[in-house]
Amino acid sequence: MIPEVYILLSVLIVSLVSVIGILFIFLKKNTLNSLIIFFVSLSVGSLLGGAFLHLIPEAFGEAGSILKTSFLVLGGIIIFFIIENYIHWRHCHIPTSSKHPHHLGTMNIIGDGLHNMIDGLVIAAAYFVNIPLGIVTTLAVIIHEIPQEIGDFGVLLYAGYSKKKALFFNFLSALTAILGALIGILFIGTSSNFASIIIPLAAGGFLYIAGSDLIPEIHKNQEKKFPLKNLIGILLGILIMYGLTFLEVI
Numbered sequence: 001m002i003p004e005v006y007i008l009l010s011v012l013i014v015s016l017v018s019v020i021g022i023l024f025i026f027l028k029k030n031t032l033n034s035l036i037i038f039f040v041s042l043s044v045g046s047l048l049g050g051a052f053l054h055l056i057p058e059a060f061g062e063a064g065s066i067l068k069t070s071f072l073v074l075g076g077i078i079i080f081f082i083i084e085n086y087i088h089w090r091h092c093h094i095p096t097s098s099k100h101p102h103h104l105g106t107m108n109i110i111g112d113g114l115h116n117m118i119d120g121l122v123i124a125a126a127y128f129v130n131i132p133l134g135i136v137t138t139l140a141v142i143i144h145e146i147p148q149e150i151g152d153f154g155v156l157l158y159a160g161y162s163k164k165k166a167l168f169f170n171f172l173s174a175l176t177a178i179l180g181a182l183i184g185i186l187f188i189g190t191s192s193n194f195a196s197i198i199i200p201l202a203a204g205g206f207l208y209i210a211g212s213d214l215i216p217e218i219h220k221n222q223e224k225k226f227p228l229k230n231l232i233g234i235l236l237g238i239l240i241m242y243g244l245t246f247l248e249v250i
Helices: 003-023 030-063 066-086 106-131 132-157 163-174 176-190 196-223 226-248
Strands: none
Touching: 003 106, 003 132, 003 163, 030 132, 030 196, 030 226, 066 163, 066 196, 066 226, 106 163, 106 176, 106 196, 106 226, 132 163, 132 196, 132 226, 163 176, 176 196
């Protein structure tokens, strides 16, 4: 199977994750928040594991230079910082309330659309390096998308959207992952260096999201006692990414 087929199937699956919010809408608020925080912890582990165990080693292999790879990873962190501050793309996963306000409605849809387009671009670049890296990257994105899409669905409901409209617009913004994948396919077809640049930038993005957005969110919502459940979630995410390293030798 050619990489393009893997890419399009993967981004389609990622887009379909956007409808998961409807499955949790009937849960009690405390139960929902507790479940989301566990998924956020799992997401932290998968993003860190994906960056350190897969993307960065692969980027070093492609570039052949520790310094070049390091600068590109740092560049990814800076780029995601700029995006988050100027476009209000916020990786928050807790449903909106009066005590937890978000940028509402249209801004959320636009920010999430950009987020998903970048995911599609990163997935495309990963598959063109090799199939196992593409699978790993897709799984890391899916794990992160679960709490993200639940939170986004809650944001749209709070902004006054009906359940049907919230589901529709959430899915619509998720489809931009396909656009990102198509852009990736186009650029990779014209530049052999494209993937070697995008992969370390994506690693920096993964690190930024995990360290700047998700870990503080866990701290903010954890109980006073030692957060064993959150630690288990992080370690499980890392373990999943470690398990996927064996794909590379199959």
